[in-house]
Amino acid sequence: MLISTSSLVAGSLLPEKLLAKPESINDTAASILTADPSPDLSQAVNLYDIEQLAKARIGKMAYDFIDSGAADEITVKWNRESFDKIRLKPRVLTDVSKLDTSVDLFGEKLPYPILIAPSAYHRIIHPDGEIATAKGARAAQALYVVSSNTTTPIEEIRESSDGPLWFQLYIWDDREKTKELIFKVIENGVTAICVTVDTPINGSRDRQIKSKFALPSDVHAPYLSDRAMARGGKIPQTLKPLTWKDIEWLKSFTKVPVVLKGILNPDDAELAIQSGASGIIVSNHGGRNLDTLPATAEVMPFIADKVKGRVPLLMDGGIRRGTDVVKALAMGANAVLVGRPPCYGLGAGGADGVTKVMNMLRNELEIAMRLCGKPTLKSIDRSVLF
């Protein structure tokens, strides 16, 4: 059978019709969806198919915003390749008739260990933005970490869903305003603060610059961090430095767990615990900040060995398959997060697309656990890695 190369895209074999090129975009959020308003999500078999549906539907600027990484995007590539290189070592003839994929994170029981990572500006991906993400997460029983750079206020996100929410924080220069924001999100039912510590400035996002990334005129980010605005690789002299003391300060008044996102060095993992962090997210920001950082799958075992179960350990970066989740858990993660996939789900089908992405990954995780002979998350340890 001959297949035209234009219809063959990483792991995907979708009809040409669904891959129609978007028309031009203009600068309002409502104009972002450029193709079929309701693509047939049922045709998507895996996350790569969802990505192609989103690509056909959202404009180039929004697609590049999601897809791109820093500089030459080498770390983005390594995040995936590292998972692909790890081989699984199954056990046969074990009873896998009943699975338990549930995980307890800071006293909150989740039915499966895959969270929606924080990502900025959802209203440039879909007019319903974070509201659709929250609804989609709720329907998939997934915990959604709302970004500081949300384009929807936390009250509106909360109103739209009673599902579990964490809040990702970029500490503002104005520490009093930061404190008020933390109180506000906790009042709105956020059960953990996830401080991003790997972004004193944004990385060199070459592709975003080339595709002229800008927020449409009717999209606002109410809690936009000052550091996200720091362009050109320089921290403006007016910005206060961020250090470990800020974590101690946060811990001193934050009544919910404080999780540090963006740890890659085992020595920083140790300092995180000493500064009172309740948990750690091993992350290289999806390869969007410092290019040629190692893949998270490479550093994960070293960090797990340092942390030795003292605090919950989460990881993100390149997780696209249920088998990747098994590998992350085997290396010591209690749970994982996915960043780009729910954004593509949102672009492809709003709330339903987000739900579809999370359900697909959950289903793949269950298949992988059964085929590895591992019926519970606890039973997934390094013995499942070849």
Ligand SMILES: Cc1cc2nc3c(=O)[nH]c(=O)nc-3n(C[C@H](O)[C@H](O)[C@H](O)COP(=O)(O)O)c2cc1C
């Ligand atoms: C479009 C997009 C926006 C992001 N915005 C944020 C953000 O506002 N805050 C943050 O801590 N991380 C942000 N991230 C990083 C993610 O939280 C996560 O670390 C990363 O996407 C994981 O890699 P993956 O996309 O390969 O799953 C963003 C990622 C993407 C793709």
